[in-house]
Amino acid sequence: MKLIQTQHAPAAIGPYSQAVVAGSMLFTSGQIPLRADGTLVEGDIVVQTRQVFDNLRAVIEAAGGTVAQVVKTTVFLKDLQDFAAMNGVYEAAFGSHRPARSAVQVARLPRDVLIEIEAIVLLS
Numbered sequence: 735m736k737l738i739q740t741q742h743a744p745a746a747i748g749p750y751s752q753a754v755v756a757g758s759m760l761f762t763s764g765q766i767p768l769r770a771d772g773t774l775v776e777g778d779i780v781v782q783t784r785q786v787f788d789n790l791r792a793v794i795e796a797a798g799g800t801v802a803q804v805v806k807t808t809v810f811l812k813d814l815q816d817f818a819a820m821n822g823v824y825e826a827a828f829g830s831h832r833p834a835r836s837a838v839q840v841a842r843l844p845r846d847v848l849i850e851i852e853a854i855v856l857l858s
Contacts, residue, residue, distance in 0.1 A: 740796035743789040744768035747844065752793045760797045760855035764810065765789040766847045774845055779816040782848045783823040790853055791827075799855045802831050809837040810850040820849060 738753035738760070739745075746752055746763065753762040767775040767782035768789070775785040791801055809824070811817065817837065833853075843850050 738793060738797045740792050742770055742792035742796065744770055744772050747772075753797055755797055755857065758857050760794065760799055760853075760857055762790060762793050762853045762855070764808075764850040764852040765793065766844055766850045768845070774847070779811075779819045779848050780823055783820050783851075786849055786851050787823065787827040790851060794853065794855055797855070797857060799857045801828060803855050803857060804828070804831070804833040804853050805856050806834040806854045807836075808852050809835060810840045810843060811837060812840065812843055812846075812848045814839040816848060 736755040737751040738755060740752065743752055743765065750763050753760055765786045766789075767785035769775060769785065770792070775782055794801060794804070809820065811820065814837075
């Protein structure tokens with residue numbers, strides 16, 4: 735296994751890695767809307783989702799991958815009422831690529847953010 739660390743995404747805020755490569759698979763930790771310097775992005779679900787994708791992209795690229803190689807995502811939402819707005823940003827981030835996805839509403843997320851997304855990536 736290889737641990738992935740990049741300064742272009744927020745550092746882990748606990749005892750975990752930003753991502754782990756196992757064989758040809760990359761498993762990202764859940765990304766929340768923190769800037770690389772660790773400050774929280776304030777704003778609605780659209781603003782927060784954009785930051786989450788910036789973080790995911792940075793972690794995936796640090797491992798040598800691209801978002802076009804994402805196999806599956808899990809989206810954790812504070813409120814499923816935000817699904818449509820999140821989905822617009824999600825679609826823009828992936829373009830024509832359509833990875834498998836689960837989306838669930840959760841009781842609470844770290845730092846009381848609106849969204850967290852994790853990804854599984856097949857590296858070439």
